[in-house]
């Protein structure tokens with residue numbers, strides 16, 4: 001099917017937002033993928049990112065609850081199935097907890113979300129509220145950061161395998177599975193936004209939603225960097241580098257990082 005020049009220009013506008021603002025450019029990701037993170041920093045990322053994982057199906061359920069179109073509901077529902085899975089086998093959330101175990105964390109501790117940084121909660125909760133409150137078009141558009149996710153997942157798999165002893169196929173199964181799931185999700189989401197943003201006003205709203213979402217992702221890494229990279233400043237309530245650790249604890253990693 002051919003795309004109109006207007007749609008092509010709008011799609012290019014959306015993609016430019018990712019090029020300028022996606023969190024692949026954040027210094028914390030560059031450290032993580034380049035092998036420069038201590039195990040404490042990797043664990044802090046796993047603990048905080050779990051909070052994002054745990055809220056994704058809740059924001060998708062919020063979207064579904066407001067959606068009057070059965071076809072859209074049918075298609076969107078698979079996102080919840082991807083992350084929650086069935087009672088026996090679980091889904092993405094369980095795969096994330098496998099990563100937690102591989103990096104030497106008690107999965108029950110991670111799933112408790114104790115130790116999640118306040119800034120992570122604020123950013124992620126803002127995403128859930130956004131999807132609950134804004135128009136359906138803006139809610140769908142806010143998921144379009146996933147246009148840029150397969151590249152970061154590929155990069156992450158390669159970087160973690162190269163630099164960290166914990167990394168193997170089982171530990172990284174979350175990311176491999178997303179490589180299968182995300183492209184079809186985002187193809188649908190993009191087509192929906194291109195079709196429904198049929199006025200300049202709606203295009204502006206969709207672009208603003210995508211920009212907001214890049215801020216949600218960037219803010220999570222900013223708060224992580226501030227807490228765990230020198231000069232490390234863990235806010236009250238943030239994980240202390242020790243709780244829930246089942247593997248070896250880095251030698252005073254946070255003291256060292258605070259030099």
Ligand SMILES: O=C(O)c1cc(C(=O)O)c2c(n1)C(=O)C(=O)c1cc(C(=O)O)[nH]c1-2
Pocket residue numbers: 056142143144145146147148149152153178217
């Ligand atoms: O690792 C990443 O950088 C990354 C980014 C994003 C994203 O762009 O929001 C998602 C994911 N991963 C992901 O795994 C995932 O399931 C996911 C769902 C959504 C969403 O907004 O509905 N984003 C993302």
